[in-house]
Amino acid sequence: MHRCSCYVLFIIVLTACGQPTTDVDLQRLIAADREPGNWFTAGRDLQQTYHSPLTQIHPGNAGELGFAWQLETDTVNGLEATPIVIDGVLYTSGPWGVVYAVDASNGTELWRYNPEVAGKYGRRTCCDIVNRGVAVRRGKVYVGALDGRLIALDAKTGEPVWEADTVVDPERMLTITGAPYIAKDMVVIGNSGAEFNARGYFTAYDLDTGALRWRFFTVPGDPSLPFEHEELETAAKTWDPNSLWEVGGGGTVWDGMAYDAELNLLYVGTGNATPYLRKFRSPSGGDNLYLASILAINPDTGRLAWHYQTVPGENWDYAATQKMILADLEVDGRPRKVLMQAPKNGFFYVLDRETGALLSAKPFVPVNWASHVDPDTGRPVETGQGEYFDEPKLIFPSQIGGHNWQPMAFNPATGLVYIPAMEAPMIFLNLVRGEFKYNPKRMNVGGVGVFPDLDNPDKKSRFAGARVPALSGLTAGQPDPSMHGFLRAWDPVKQAVAWEIDTSGPWEGEFPAIWNGGGVLTTAGNLVIQGYATGELKVYTADTGKLLHTIVVGSSIMAAPMTYTVDGEQYIAVMAGYGGAVGLGFFPAGSAANKYGNSGRIVAFRLGGGPVPKRPPLVHDDVIPKPPEQDVARKTKGQGAFLFAINCARCHQNNGPGVIPDLRYMSAATHEAFNAIVLEGTRAERGMAAFADVLTEEQADAIHAHLIGLAQRAWKKQQAAR
Structure with a gap:
């Protein structure tokens, strides 16, 4: 069963006027720049640039941006999706996989679809019950529900057309938090759950019928059993035959994908390992393909064209699932079709997307687990500082990464990529004493990263029974351990910072700083726009980073904004709600979620708009009730x-x-x-x-x-x- 509330009369009126058509096909997407008022995919275009050709809003008038409309999402968890707008209708998703269809001109809700996921699935998530968005094609809206269903909805009514259960083994702790991606006549979805016992894979389904077209496993299963496809035979040679196959291996696909229609290649980023520690997972070593990799897949066959592994023998939760951007750049004096990614491991990669060859890789945040990426082999050169099996180590970047799911953006006019970068280390610990013990109902990571106590650098502590040494004994010869967030404008050709803004907010040096800056939008109007956990939306010039305007939204923002037009007027819209891996546990003082609460909403802005409505500040009842007495050993x-x-x-x-x-x-x-x-x-x-x-x-x-x-x-x- 599901709930779908529809404003039928309004839909009929719009349809009679020729909107919404949602008749999106591949040719329309290829020519997306001819329709700058639409935002067709999560990143607007096939290239996933998060860049808009719109110029109505520019440095000369950005200060006039103000409130246009809002829609309450009736949620209190993190909102991570970037909305899609097609022909005047906005489509987006929230926690559990709830879908919203909204009149993009005024915020009127057209319909809402609730997949009615059982609450027990919340336990299967590592990082909140979030959802990163929808895909729209051929009059249908596609969404992944947290419980593993891929659902196709009628774009006009919100009624289900078909659904497919993507979970191969229901006993495994798999979920869906990522957005579906579309390649040709297929919708492709991956799963989350590597921290538990997931074996990674992604699956392609027929757009119209939901029939399974193919499935690609990212890591091998037990090699004593038949391989599901030929690539796994190659991958198995990079694993110890006595690996912990029962734990799953990880490599889940929970975020970034992109499709090149000219090359007919689907690019897929794969996730971290399970367990994290490679000496448990694959005792004799090996690269452990295809963990932490970028895969190029022929969507007609589901077969691998090439792969590039960012972290051979992945050991630190350094997923390569972050958003990828496709672009044409001049590299070493010749034009190249490139793929760019800034994954968790701290290096910015530029690959030839035809062949997978490494063109360049440089650190965009402090890194100490590797000294550099060898340009000849394409492999990182490990320093030894990242090996924490025998003793805790201070490792850069943290388990959260130098860049996480928050989208970066590419502006072809400036040639810059705008990265919501995170500078922070963690003290990595081996949690296992003796033999690794698999538990199919809880996390099986084996190790963990702990943020250092910067206020008490000489303090020792314990986590899950493991010793956490004092920070002061770990810092010799290492980068500054204070924590910062940055909006970093990165030149992908020079592999260098062009300009940057410290986005740490009131938490400079503390770990909430890295979760302040959200995803990024850039436009041909020479703008870069980013939201913050402090509840602000800021507008900068794309070429220099000059701050043009700050809008006080009053809701914490993590998601990337987007922009569109209706009746010739340009709007900017963003989903506002705090949560996710760092924001789930508590709302730091200074965040809008702490001050005003975390009721989620979609907020839109336009030139000439007024102040954004805000809720009254909360009065926190900080009085701890007297706890029960106890006499316990x-x-x-x-x-x-x-x-x-x-x-x-x-x-x-x-x-x-x-x-x-x-x-x-x-x-x-x-x-x-x-x-x-x-x-x-x-x-x-x-x-x-x-x-x-x-x-x-x-x-x-x-x-x-x-x-x-x-x-x-x-x-x-x-x-x-x-």
Whole structure:
């Protein structure tokens, strides 16, 4: 069942006037620049540039930008999608895979589709129940639901046309958070779940019928079994025959793809490994193809044309799933068809997209796991600083990456790529003592990165039973560990910074700084536009980075803005809502989510618009309720801390208000119902699934004891301050 609310009369009127047609085919996409008022794909065009030819808004009038309209999404989780606008109708998606169709001229909702995903699937996510967008073609809107269904909707009514279950093995912890991509007459989708037990793959379905056309696995399965396709025989030779096949291997496809119609190649970025530590995963070594790779696929056959691996033997959660941009550049005095990517590992890559040959690769953020990428072999030259199997290491960039899912943009007039860059290290830890033990119902990463405590550099701590050494003992000879976000204008030919803006906001040096700057839009009007967790939308000149205008939106922004026209008037629109890998656990003080709340919305702007409506500031009830008394052994609380770290901490960070509750603030009723919530799933409809398959009642009691201990310390500190 699903819910689809439709404003039928309005749709009929629009249709009678010739809108919306949504009759998008490949030829129309190839000629996207002839229709600059439309935004056809997540990145506007086939090249995924996040660049618009529109010039109505420019440096001379950008200061006149103001509010045009808004639509409440009725969400409190992260909003990561960039809307699509075709013939006056805006299509986008939110958490769980809910789809919105909106009149792009005034924000009137035309229809909304809810895939009604069971709340238990929230437990299968590493980084929030987000969704990164939809695809539109041939009168249909395509979306991936969190539970693994790919759904085709009628673009005019929102009614389902077909759906396909993309999950090969329902016992595996797979989800969909990425957007579908379209190549020729196929819609292609990948899955998330590498932190758990996923074996990566992506699948092509017929646009019209949903029939499966082909499936490509990104890593081999057990080589004692038949290979699903010929590329896996080659890949298997780069893995230890005794690899941890039961864990899945990772390599999931959860974000970036692009299609070159002239070359008839679909480019797909693959994800990180499972477990992270290669000495557990593939003990004798090997490149472990096709982890952290860019794959070029012939969409007619589903076969591999070429591959380029960014991190052979991936070891740090350095996925290569980030958005890719296709462009024509002059490199070394000759024109080249290139593919550009700034993945998590910190290097900016320029590849020949016809052959996969490396043209150049340089670090765009501080990097210490590798000294450089060898231009002859195309391989990174590791320094040894990234090896943390035997002892913790301070490694740059962090597990979040030098660049994550937030889209970068390319402006052909300036020749620059605008990257929402993240400068931060982590202390990487081996969490395993003895033999690696696989658990099919929880994360199986084996190692983890922990942000260093910059305020207490001599402090030692523990995480999930592992020793976290003092930062002061790890920094010798390493880059500055303070954390910053940047809007970095990158020259891909010179492989150098042209200009940059520090986007750390009020968190300069602290880890929320890296999650302040959202995705990027650039236009032929010489503009670059970016939203921020502080609740601002800023407009810069594309050539120099001069700040032209700041709009106070009052909602935290992570997604990339986009731009379109209706009746000759140019609009800019963005989805606003905080969350994701860093923003899920708490709303940092200084963020709009902390000040005004995190109710999601789509906000549009136009020249001559007024101030953006804002909600009244929240009055935070920071009083911790007096927690229950308890007489529990220290050992039990220690066990609870360990179990909390490996089962709960990825969501419950207990640092203050956020998408996920701070459990130090549990009410007496919640304390009373704790085991029912944790073991029976009495709040599963809110995303808090049952954990009875991995926790006993005794273990749930231990977690509860740990949390009561945290609450008691915080409560006593609060009482003393009074």
